[in-house]
Amino acid sequence: MTDVNSWVSRLFSGERAALGRIITWVENDTRQAPEVVSAIHERLGNARIVGFTGSPGAGKSTLVNAYVAELRKRDLTVGVVAVDPSSPFTGGAILGDRIRMADHVNDPDVFVRSVAARGHLGGLSLTTSRVIDVMDASGKDVVIVETVGTGQSELEIAQIADTKVVVCTPGFGDEIQAEKAGILEIADVFAVNKSDLPHADRTVTQLSRMLELARHKEWRIPIVKTTAVTSEGVAELATAIDAHAESGLAAKRGGPLARTRKLLATRAGALLERWIETTDDEEVDQICRAVTAGTLDFAHAAEKVTGCRTDRESNRVKPSAAETGGS
Ligand SMILES: Nc1nc2c(ncn2[C@@H]2O[C@H](COP(=O)(O)OP(=O)(O)OP(=O)(O)O)[C@@H](O)[C@H]2O)c(=O)[nH]1
Numbered sequence: 483m484t485d486v487n488s489w490v491s492r493l494f495s496g497e498r499a500a501l502g503r504i505i506t507w508v509e510n511d512t513r514q515a516p517e518v519v520s521a522i523h524e525r526l527g528n529a530r531i532v533g534f535t536g537s538p539g540a541g542k543s544t545l546v547n548a549y550v551a552e553l554r555k556r557d558l559t560v561g562v563v564a565v566d567p568s569s570p571f572t573g574g575a576i577l578g579d580r581i582r583m584a585d586h587v588n589d590p591d592v593f594v595r596s597v598a599a600r601g602h603l604g605g606l607s608l609t610t611s612r613v614i615d616v617m618d619a620s621g622k623d624v625v626i627v628e629t630v631g632t633g634q635s636e637l638e639i640a641q642i643a644d645t646k647v648v649v650c651t652p653g654f655g656d657e658i659q660a661e662k663a664g665i666l667e668i669a670d671v672f673a674v675n676k677s678d679l680p681h682a683d684r685t686v687t688q689l690s691r692m693l694e695l696a697r698h699k700e701w702r703i704p705i706v707k708t709t710a711v712t713s714e715g716v717a718e719l720a721t722a723i724d725a726h727a728e729s730g731l732a733a734k735r736g737g738p739l740a741r742t743r744k745l746l747a748t749r750a751g752a753l754l755e756r757w758i759e760t761t762d763d764e765e766v767d768q769i770c771r772a773v774t775a776g777t778l779d780f781a782h783a784a785e786k787v788t789g790c791r792t793d794r795e796s797n798r799v800k801p802s803a804a805e806t807g808g809s
Pocket residue numbers: 537538539540541542543544545575578582630631675676677678679708709710711712
């Protein structure tokens with residue numbers, strides 16, 4: 483048995499030291515990492531992956547800490563991945579996260595790990611996904627991913643989760659900003675945290691109005707009021723997460739294959755973006771000229787350039803095998 487294999491079998495038997503070591507390998511993309519990936523892939527898909535995202539300081543870590551306690555009451559084992567896309571260092575924010583998870587440091591069935599940017603250019607979501615996989619393979623029942631902020635890379639990471647909890651605070655709904663649109667899109671469950679502060683009910687009302695306008699129809703997004711510091715509402719939050727996870731939607735859109743697909747889509751999109759920006763291709767030039775001149779709209783131009791079209795009926799994107807021609 484190779485060194486990697488022996489560590490992987492220790493991982494499968496739930497050994498904490500193996501979990502820590504193997505996460506370090508995949509995180510740093512060491513020479514052992516590819517072997518780990520293929521050794522664990524058949525053990526994936528058993529953990530429930532729950533993402534917590536939201537504005538800085540909304541109380542995500544405090545809420546995760548309380549949610550972990552709730553899961554432990556149900557005798558479920560838990561892995562927590564705290565992602566910090568902004569910091570290449572294990573700095574202040576991460577240290578804060580560690581302290582707020584302190585309730586569980588002596589619990590052998592809770593494993594908390596921070597993942598920082600650490601020079602993985604554009605690869606933080608891949609690293610996060612791998613760390614999730616390792617926790618999944620180690621037999622954790624639930625893996626929680628906390629991402630800070632609401633930027634593009636944070637949203638990308640948040641989307642790896644099977645069930646996405648968006649954490650906001652009273653006042654969130656007072657003004658609709660563009661950056662909130664993205665967060666509204668990804669939410670499966672809303673937590674209005676710091677509900678001990680004034681105006682929590684008003685925020686719930688505003689949010690439910692916003693969500694009525696959103697296109698989610700197959701799943702009614704629950705809005706749960708929580709006070710993470712006292713654990714009030716956290717049992718209800720856990721119930722709402724369960725309901726989503728068991729609705730079949732999480733199964734349909736989640737799991738290890740869906741994570742891979744999401745990451746692949748992002749990378750393919752980035753390639754296409756670079757090609758369109760830099761190519762000398764005559765057809766791309768023509769399409770740009772037509773859009774600039776107002777004779778072609780962006781939606782159709784994008785379809786032409788990618789060779790994909792959106793079926794108006796089903797809203798599904800398909801490769802346009804038969805070009806109908808004309809602009
Ligand atoms: N009043 C009140 N304060 C809370 C509540 N939950 C968290 N806080 C406080 O809000 C502050 C931020 O909490 P964190 O859990 O670190 O928030 P976070 O969203 O993880 O922060 P970042 O990871 O830095 O984005 C801390 O001082 C918490 O004690 C709550 O329910 N009510």
